[in-house]
Every structure is written in C-alpha cells, then in structure tokens.
Amino acid sequence: MTAASAPFELFRLEVERVTRLSPSLVRVTFTGAGLDGFASGGLDQSLSLFLPLPGQPEPVLPPASDDPAGWYAAYRAMPHDTRAVMRSYTAREQRRSPADELDIDFAVHPDGGPACAWAERAEPGDRVAVLGPTGPDNNGIRFHRPESAEWVLLWADETALPAAASILESLPAGTKAKVWLEVPYADDQLELKTEADAEIHWLVREVTEASGADRTERTVEAVRAAALPETVPYCWIAGEAGTVKALRRHLVNERQFDRKSVSFTGYWRRGISEDGIREEASA
Template identity: 40%
Template sequence: MSTRNPRPVVTFPIVLRELTVLRVADVTPGMRRVTLGGEQLRAFHRDGLDLPALRSEGFDDHVKFFFADGDAPPVLPGQNVSSLDWPADARPIAKDYTPVRYDPEAGEIDFDFVRHEGGVASSWAQAVKPGEVTWIAGPKMSHGHPEGVDWLLVIGDETALPAIGRWLAEMPAGTRARVFIEVGEESHRQELPTEADATVTWLTRDGAPAGSTDLLERAVRSMEWLPGEVYVWAAGEAVTLKGIRRHLSAERGVPRERTHITGYWRRTEPDPVAGAGQAEDDAHERLHELTDLAPGFAIRAAVTLGLFDLVRDGVSGPAELARRTGAEPSLLGALLTYLVAIGLLEADGDGHRLTAVSEELVEDDHSSDEYHLGGAQAAMDLSLAGLPHTLRTGGPGFRTAGGDRVATA
C-alpha cells in the first residue's frame, strides 16, 4: 500500500500492444466510445519476449495511446522485458486515457474520448473506423478502492467521466459517495449504474467554455459535509481544481494523504498535434544530461519532505521550512539553493515561491505520488540501481531502500 494515500497499489510490467478497433459509438453527443480488441490483450510472444496479459484493476488507470503525425506511421517505443525503450531520436505522440470497461474473457476494452474541436486524440476518435489498428501501453500500476474511510467525495468534469463511471460501477455495494460532475450541456449526462449509496449531482456550463467556470468549486463549498473520514478524488481542468484543493485543505481540514486531485488537462496549454525531435546537443553536454541523477533525487527529496506543499501554503522562509519539515537547516538551505538553480523554486525576498514546474507537482496528486520516495513508483525507479545484478544473474533488481523485495504482479 502506498504511504501517500489509503489506496492499495499493485504494479505491472509495461507492455506495448497492437490492437484493433472493434466498434465506435457515441455515448452522448459529447462523448465517443472506442472499443478495442485483439490477441495482444492476452499473453503473447514478440521479439523473443513472453509478455503478460493486460491487467487493469483500478478505476482511474492510465493507458497510453500512440498517435500518428499526419500520414506517417506513429513513433513507437521499443519493448524491454518489463518496460518500454523510448526512442532518443524522435518523440512519440502519446496521450493517457482511462479504460471505462475491460472484459478479459470477451477480449474487449472500452475507452471514451471527449468530443471537441482540435486535439490529436479527439481527432483520431472522430475519424477512426472498425478494423483499423492502434497501439497502447500500460497501465503500469493500479490503485485500488480507498480503505479505512467512511465516505467518498468525487469531483470531475467530462474528462474525468470515464474514471468516475467505472468507479461507480465497481464501488462496493452501500459505499457512501457524493459525486459532482460538470458537463457542457444537459444532453451530455450519462447513465451511471452503481450499487453504491451515491448521490450524483450534474452541473452544466450551458455554453460557457470548458475549464472556464467555478461550478464544481461552488458545488463543493455549498454541499452538506458528511460525518466521518472522507477520501476525495478530483480530476479535470488543472486551474479550476486549485480553489477546490485550497477549500478542502484550509477550510475542511482534509489531509493531503486522503486526497487525489489531478489536473487531466490545462485550458491555457495547446494540445500538441505533432512530435518534435530533440535538438542536437554537444556530446559532452548530452552525456551529462543523460546521466545526471541529482535533479531527480533533489525533486523527490523535496516532495517527500512536503517542501513544495509548504511553499504553496505560504511557508517560504528557510528557518520555518526546516522546522516544519524536520530537516537540518543548513542542509535544507543547500537543497533550496539547488531547487532555485534548476527552476523548481524562485527566490522571493527572504523566502521562496513556486514556479510553473513545481506548481504542476502540487496541483497534480498523481505526479506528487509518483515522485514521493515512499511510494511504489519510487521503489521501481530505485530498483534500477540493481540493474547490473539483473544483467549478471537474471535475478530481479526490485528492492526497497531497506532491502526488501517490492511486490509486483
């Protein structure tokens, strides 16, 4: 189980799969469903590797789609034993989507795509026909249903509907849940079957652009707060979630470990439509870039200490940051200086403030969990230190910092 939240975690090998479009249908005027199938949903053999069947056990799993750039074939990563080998000379066009339904026995998996103008994924979903081939990878891990909580608060716009719909369908019977969903118009509502004790409130923008309203925040602020321990899951446009996060933390007192708030998209950022190759670098500088471990460890240490969260909440002076994190002041000062140098913090008088990059960390619980050194992903990352052992013996390199094996499935 992750130390960051009450949801149990299981990790999987990451496998690239070639699948076929079986069906395309509109769930509502605002959502298109694409059903994929094929032999590679099951265990299969490719390029000398025996690869496992796809597993998706979490309602908000991330599966990566790979899209073509115009008429050219998609840029794809290579396949290693349990991970992907990303090409150095070209950047794949990849987007994450949540499986709405996965039926291993039938050999089918459903994905929903919000219908809108522009965007490589939406354009693909609008044009794709049954019989066409597409490539996916993942999920690399699944987070289970929250344990040890009394009720659930679920918040999202239409981009979160696939996860919310799947969660409601899979929630244990009788689970108390309050669900708030924002959509563009009344016709975009969906039937969401569930055996949970769930109240679903639909909010419609009625012509306002997606990501431009505070409908969800106002609904959460005005709701009747239930007694007991809550777990909050929220996803949607990143900026609209900021006020909800502040309200839950400052006014409702919900601890960070009982929230999962993720910006699925950002209104101010254009949707990339083409891959871009990395510029040629000087060989020495390129080698340093590829081998420098310091930025990754510094960022992970700061996340684990809760440093970025404290700066976001207005605690910016080195002495108070050291006291609140329990770090040794002079050593924390060195870390702060380094984080300024690599663009994760900015000096602000005698204190510090977040940059756009560190704001991404504190606004996105998925990113924050991924970089926390107590989490499952960190254990997988740190296991790379055991790669020479694996290459020499064929034995697993997965170990925690304390030397114990990490459970995988």
C-alpha cells in the same frame, strides 16, 4: 518490455467498433492478439495511447525494449513529424469474454487536439498502440480508498468522467458518495451504474455559464454550498488542473480535510497541450 521486468507493456491493438455515447463522449472498443496480457485494475486505471499521424497506417514507435526509460527516451528522440501521438487515457472497461476487448472513452469537442480528431474519424480496423498494465496492481491507479474512510467525494469533468464512472461502479452497496460531474451539454449526462448510496450532481456548462462566473469558481461554489458528512472522507478529484487545484484547496483549507484523504490529478490544463505539459515536466 515484459511483464517480468515492468508493470506496463506495449500492446498493438485495432478498432473493433465505435459508439457515440453523447455529444461530447465517444467510446472506442479495441481488440488485439496480445490483449490477453493486458490486466486493468479498473477504477481510474490510466494508460498511454499511441496514435498514428494522418496518413500513417499505424503508430510509428521504437522497437519494444526491456528498458522502459530507454524506450521512452528513444520515443522522445524521434522526429515530431514521424513519431506517434502520445496521450493519456483511462481504461474504461476490459472484457475477457466472449472476446478480449478494451473500451476507451474519448472526450471530444470542436477545437480538440489530435486524439480528439482521431476518435471522431475512427473506424473498425484502425490500428493503435497502448502502453498498459500487465497486472491489476499497478501504479496507473490513483483511487486508493483507505479502510478508515466512511464516505467518498468525487469530482470530475468530462475528461475524467470515464474514470469517475468506473469508480462509481466499483463502490460497494450502501457506500455514501457525494459526486459532482461537469459536462458541456445536458445530453452528456450519462446513466451511471452504481450500487453505492450516491448523490450525483451534474454541472452542465451550457446552463451554468449563463451565470457569468468563472468555470472554476462555479465548480468550487457548488461543492462549497453542499452539506457534507462529518465522518472521515476519501476524496478523488480529477480533470482540468486549475479547477482540481482550487477544489483541493477548498477541501483541505476550508473543510479541514486531511491532505492524505484527497487524491487529485490534473488530466489537462487550460492553454497548454499534453505535449506541452510533458515538455515542462521533462525540463
């Protein structure tokens, strides 16, 4: 695939270093000869990460193609015990100097899937592939704040925390922001950079679970109890699909926010893997 024919291209990368950010977050920094063609738009920029199966030196993929749909069909037609593991992630940060580097933050937990397990054992030199943007203006970005929005509401769990952190960094100085970030442990509360006038609430599950309430109910109640500005909002909510759906319902039905002002993305769903979600979508 080429920049001229598609907004995304396949990049072969390798691990430069691994940094433990917190108990539940691992940052993997990648480099690669072709990374100069990668062009993240920042914010919640998504990409597709391809990981090798255990025992493979690099991810097994079809040959590059100028036909994205055909390439993906060829990938799906490959045997499951051969083809690379495919997962969606956020381009946390891209740097051009002193060298081309790309950071991806992984949410890890004891019962995690193959991507989680890979991040836990990643070492410099490990090889991966990324289907990523060749231009900053691409359809892998969901955060589109309209000029009419006078303040911003963000909610994210740990899987969407890298995207929320990137969005916070992008907000102009003085921007009003109400932010809820859900993480498993108190030590997952990262020090976030922003020039916005941001009111950040950390929802720590090892603390909130003591209430006995359902996880989604606890999250919605935290937002429901907040006093929010009466001016025009723009909302971005991402993370577990069931919680995202419940929060959107609260904002649209109870708060009477315009549906168009609420951007929502289910990064994962309880009880089903990303492969399962893709199979459902294909069916």
